[in-house]
Amino acid sequence: xxxxxxxxxxxxxxxxxxxxxxxxxxxxxxxxxxxxxxxxxxxxxxxxxxxxxxxxxxxxxxxxxxxxxxxxxxxxxxxxxxxxxxxxxxxxxxxxxxxxxxxxxxxxxxxxxxxxxx
Amino acid sequence: xxxxxxxxxxxxxxxxxxxxxxxxxxxxxxxxxxxxxxxxxxxxxxxxxxxxxxxxxxxxxxxxxxxxxxxxxxxxxxxxxxxxxxxxxxxxxxxxxxxxxxxxxxxxxxxxxxxxxx
DNA sequence: CGATGATACCTTGTGGTTCTATGTATTGCA
DNA sequence: TGCAATACATAGAACCACAAGGTATCATCG
Numbered sequence: 001x002x003x004x005x006x007x008x009x010x011x012x013x014x015x016x017x018x019x020x021x022x023x024x025x026x027x028x029x030x031x032x033x034x035x036x037x038x039x040x041x042x043x044x045x046x047x048x049x050x051x052x053x054x055x056x057x058x059x060x061x062x063x064x065x066x067x068x069x070x071x072x073x074x075x076x077x078x079x080x081x082x083x084x085x086x087x088x089x090x091x092x093x094x095x096x097x098x099x100x101x102x103x104x105x106x107x108x109x110x111x112x113x114x115x116x117x118x
Numbered sequence: 119x120x121x122x123x124x125x126x127x128x129x130x131x132x133x134x135x136x137x138x139x140x141x142x143x144x145x146x147x148x149x150x151x152x153x154x155x156x157x158x159x160x161x162x163x164x165x166x167x168x169x170x171x172x173x174x175x176x177x178x179x180x181x182x183x184x185x186x187x188x189x190x191x192x193x194x195x196x197x198x199x200x201x202x203x204x205x206x207x208x209x210x211x212x213x214x215x216x217x218x219x220x221x222x223x224x225x226x227x228x229x230x231x232x233x234x235x236x
Numbered sequence: 237c238g239a240t241g242a243t244a245c246c247t248t249g250t251g252g253t254t255c256t257a258t259g260t261a262t263t264g265c266a
Numbered sequence: 267t268g269c270a271a272t273a274c275a276t277a278g279a280a281c282c283a284c285a286a287g288g289t290a291t292c293a294t295c296g
Binding site: 014018021022037040041042044045054055058097099100101102103105106107108110 | 135155160162163213217218219220221223225228
């Protein structure tokens with residue numbers, strides 16, 4: 001009911017974020033995305049197909065992605081591209097991630113704080 | 119059995135990280151930690167008591183924290199401080215977080231990449 | 237003196253993401 | 267023919283974090 005009042009787990013959404021980001025400038029297909037994430041992060045982040053495909057389906061279902069089937073070398077691929085809604089979603093996710101990363105960074109670096117504040 | 123071979127969800131461990139970091143220089147008690155995280159992150163990150171207490175117990179159980187009971191103003195508090203093992207754990211978690219944040223950051227900022235690489 | 241709110245601790249149940257594992261089918265190569 | 271890579275897909279489990287609730291003490295205010 002209602003619009004989902006519960007806080008989504010604040011950390012999640014990274015697979016979504018990376019997928020949207022990859023698709024922002026060029027259309028790609030699932031299998032390609034799996035490898036792109038591994039390669040571009042030097043294997044720091046490795047999302048299996050079991051992670052990527054459900055994300056793609058979910059994003060398409062939400063209208064953030066659009067797909068078209070294409071056959072290359074006898075291989076059937078499903079290329080995804082970002083819709084306007086997807087662009088907005090990407091912007092929002094980026095923002096959220098930035099806030100989070102900044103907050104954590106400041107805690108990790110910040111001096112102990114001293115309660116001196118009046 | 120063995121020691122848990124499965125990849126822990128790559129994003130997790132942030133509550134642990136922040137708790138250890140807060141306790142690194144001064145001992146604190148649970149309720150205080152809850153508020154400290156909220157205040158120092160300007161409420162970007164808000165961990166409830168249901169998050170913090172289990173983390174404290176888990177870390178103590180693992181020997182990363184040590185606790186001592188203290189009564190102040192008739193209020194019983196349990197102060198936690200970091201052990202040597204806890205320090206190592208903090209270092210490891212920090213490193214992991216850094217790698218992750220760096221990887222994501224590079225994906226968010228990086229140019230599209232062009233497959234031109236020979 | 238009773239109620240309320242802040243302090244301080246704790247646990248249980250649930251929810252949603254992510255992971256591992258597996259399944260199918262095609263192409264190319266040895 | 268068999269194996270590896272390509273390309274899609276789903277199911278089951280694991281897991282963390284969260285909301286919600288529960289206890290108890292102290293201070294405050296009516």
